[in-house]
Amino acid sequence: MGERLRKLGIRILVSRSTALFQLATDLPAAVLPASSASTSPPPSDGSGPPPETGASSKPRSVYEAPATSKAKTHMPLDDRRTWALLRQLDDPDHLEFPRGYDHTATRALLEQLASRLGQRFQCTCSVDRGVEDASHHGTIVIPQGSTHSGEHITVTVSNFGNLAAVTLGNPGNYAEEEENVLFETADRHRIDGELEALGYVSVSGHLLWTPYDDVSNLGSHYSKYPPRWWTRFFDYL
Template identity: 40%
Template sequence: MAMSETELLALLRELDDPERLEQPQHYDRAATGLAFSGLIRRLEADFGAPCESERDTQDSSEYGRIHVPANATICGTRIVVCVSKFGSLAEVCADNPGAFLGTDEAREEGALDPADLATVEQALTELGYVSVPEELLESDYEGPSALEHFAARPTWWTRFFGLW
């Protein structure tokens, strides 16, 4: 079952440790890597195509990204799944983070098919990830961590997927 926006914001606040910006205190890199590999395999099977990935991002609270190729999607736009080092948080976006204001806008503009989004969301849920909508991640950051070193306005995306 999908979490409400209120529940997701409560989870983001719970995971937010101002002493540990890049990764949580008990971060298990090996376990995160295994789970990420499982997600890659699942998306490749679900979309019937190899997926490129970037992993173990240095100086970032994001662990990695998986790219479902455009030619494997209904609308012909690649899907990017970003995975955080915090609490198995994940974000799904069409083309790239920030290319659209979120999955709703991408669907409205014909860049993301609801069936493709449902396929990715189901994989994330079944593999224990918490999908956080891009629209929520792009809202103003309201937590205890000092994010003033960012040139742009701090967002929840900055906190859990940004570079440090």
């Protein structure tokens, strides 16, 4: 994969925040902790919101590409609406989960998503259910050998607003232009279909790496590395 990128003149960048995800995907399933279970199929610095790229009366995935396009690029359909939703969900008094949070319902939805992705990709997905002190509920990893992209895919589910972020590899592994080249359309569409069927709202992972700048005091807890919007809704706090 690195050779493919070098031929295209793209430089590989790795985020500091991917270490835990890398450990989970590198370890054999037999040595993963009890908090990481498996589900098998049943028998951006300082920039503000990007300009609006269009609107649609029909709800669609943030990443959905035009039906007539054969390109691999998956751009947010409407970044302004995404930013509006993120700011609406940002309650300064509730950083880990929102008012009226239903853990049982959120967990049940995560289990359904893991099962459906396992069926779509004909694989066993690793599921991290042991998340605490965080703004996200759990992660699902589709193994590399089951994807067309030649890389594992991580689906991170937030505690807020049925938000979900899909990333090639671990979150932060690839810059946006790298992911546009490597993330196969067939993989992206299969995941988008399952997210939409269960009522999840797919949010661009690259949009979420924008520095956090809203109403909570989240920034006061991060003196060395300022938080990102990813931290606000998809990470440990």
